[in-house]
Amino acid sequence: MDLTFTPAEEAFRAEVRAFLEQNLPPALAEKIRTAQRLSKSDHEQWHAILNKRGWLAVHWPLEYGGTGWSIEQSYIFEDELSRAHAPGVVAFGPSMLGPVLIKYGSEAQKRHWLPRILDGSDWWCQGYSEPGAGSDLASLKTSAVRDGDHYIVNGQKTWTTLGQHANMIFCLVRTSTEGRKQEGISFLLIDMKTPGIEVRPIILLDGEHEVNEIFFTNVKVPVENLVGTENKGWTYAKYLLTYERTGIAGVSRSIAALKELRRIAQAQLRNGKPLTEDPLFAARMARVDIDLGNMLTTNLRVLLASGSGAAPLEMGAMLKIRGTEIRQEITRLARIALGPQAQPFFTPEGITAQYLNYRKLSIFGGSNEVQREIISKSLLEM
């Protein structure tokens, strides 16, 4: 066992740090540090900066414009991004669709769509959840019926994150109702400007417009926008999930958030002393600090054991559960630290709003209870 980085990896860390010092716009970093919402142009600006350096789609193979980095390098990169309060990469194009196209897409699809993800021509959103298909995603009903050179799509998607910014959506649609429900699902790329698509905002409990519902009425989608084989979409969706998991523990982001929590608590007084010196609050902070230190190693163990960068589903599920629990606890402690000041709608640095918004972490990407099902299936082999 060896928990140290090599001199080459340390040099790489210095290179990333120097890049961020020179290229990360301070206004963006301040927004991230204080948990403010980024605009579409903020995201686009940051994606362009990373893309110019060739660091937007770090997990892609070199030949498609990725980095070819080792797991350690990817980890260091994410770590430095978090430390500098740099925005994350909006996952839908680079981290979710990209890997699926690279593995299952046709040559024409790869040539057309991958460069457009990198240069920001397309903003992708994810059309998975439906009103009747949340945790039970495979029961989705949005239908795609073949009609000559097109599919005709009808149905409704919901909880579509940042769909209001997107010009493209990758969708799971039902192309067959025969056999197991997982076997009639296809993976379709749809232009949001196609007639028959309507996007309506859903306002969340923090008052923000982050997600949407999308209605499809007789939407014509060219057949060349089918990824892979018809009725095999569930396989691709599952592959995407294993990919999504590798960063799901969010360890580096939690480390940065814990540091911010300490700063917030330091400025609050209890019995005339900083809240960080209050034994009860200090104990709660220390518990999450220790849990996070353990998670740091668990995360690296899983990533390195999986080798390819795609973690086994059940190990990814563990990372998701504990990683989100830790992040939620940090936002909870920040809210508690504010005391009575947590109540006004616009709290300092959006602390209460972020606490509320981060309830989503244990719900999206497969709720933490669904993750427990995945783990127990693997543990019990029954």
Added chain:
Amino acid sequence: MNFTHSEDRQMLADTFGRHLDQQYTIDVRHRISGSPEGWSRERWLGVAELGIIGALFDERSGGYGGSGFDLAVVFEQLGRSLVVEPFLGSLMAGRALAKTGCRSDLLAQLIAGETALAFASEEPQSRYDFVSLTTQAQHDNGTWTVSGRKSVIPQLEAASHAVVSASLGKDSAGLFLVELGKPGAVVSGYKMVDGGRGGDLTLDRASATLLTDNALPLLEEITAAGIVALSWEAVGVMDVLKKSTLDYLRTRKQFGIPIGKFQALQHRIVNVAIEIEQARSAAINAAAALAGPRAARERAVSAAKYTIGRAGTIAAEESIQLHGGIGMSWELPLSHYAKRALMIGHQLGDEDHHLSRFISLAATG
């Protein structure tokens, strides 16, 4: 970065694991544990012949290991087989001899399995605080004596000597080697909850050899090594708890189906599994930090002992609960693993002790 053991260490773990699987079955363990001696001199010698005790010490001290991950592979196997022999005391007392360069003859006997040692830092009122000592050392006419009481020392009766901490006056402490059974060093033994025996040591002007008159940094380092060892023993114990519980969930039927089909039980065992993986990571962190700078080492061992205390309790209580009535029985090996997991939490500092210590270390470091 690499989370696999070196080939040599993996071989040691495999050899030792196979040896214990064959020679130290649960029936043998219970016979030894419940015997009047509470340990087996013959098994101790057998294990030493395999080179296991030598793995706990570095080459300068006559061994071939002594690093955090050497302790890890040995103690993980001890946990898997619920071994009661005096490994912890021998590791800690032996480390005191090794670090001070004293009595290399005794250390050689230990590595050969010809003797066992005890480490006595706990006192009746000390509650894991090894700094405030009531045991006193006295220096008269060129010889040292120690007086006081040391309590709950694992396998004290098995040891020929104990390493004892004693105050030298204001803010100063020494470590001493005391030969047991000599006048002024009275051992009283008893059975332990988790098997084997422990004992209290009453010292009344017992003749002692000074190992160091600057004990505190060394006590801290030795305790850190002890915590690394206990953390890995706990990982071994918890892995068995998890495996046995999973087997039971697969086979036990109620309402006509295996109880592992019930979601309430599935989610409980998943939570246990997550706690164990986090505990394994904590044990890795502590082992890696053992040879490093003091501040990082102490933070890592307190984090590990806190985590092990918490996870050990969860794993023990949940595996008994998931077994239902049979989990309460003496007959099932499970209950003995559960007791060991719980009692590890009471050695060298519990969950609260190390959480509080972690906070003070963060404030000062």
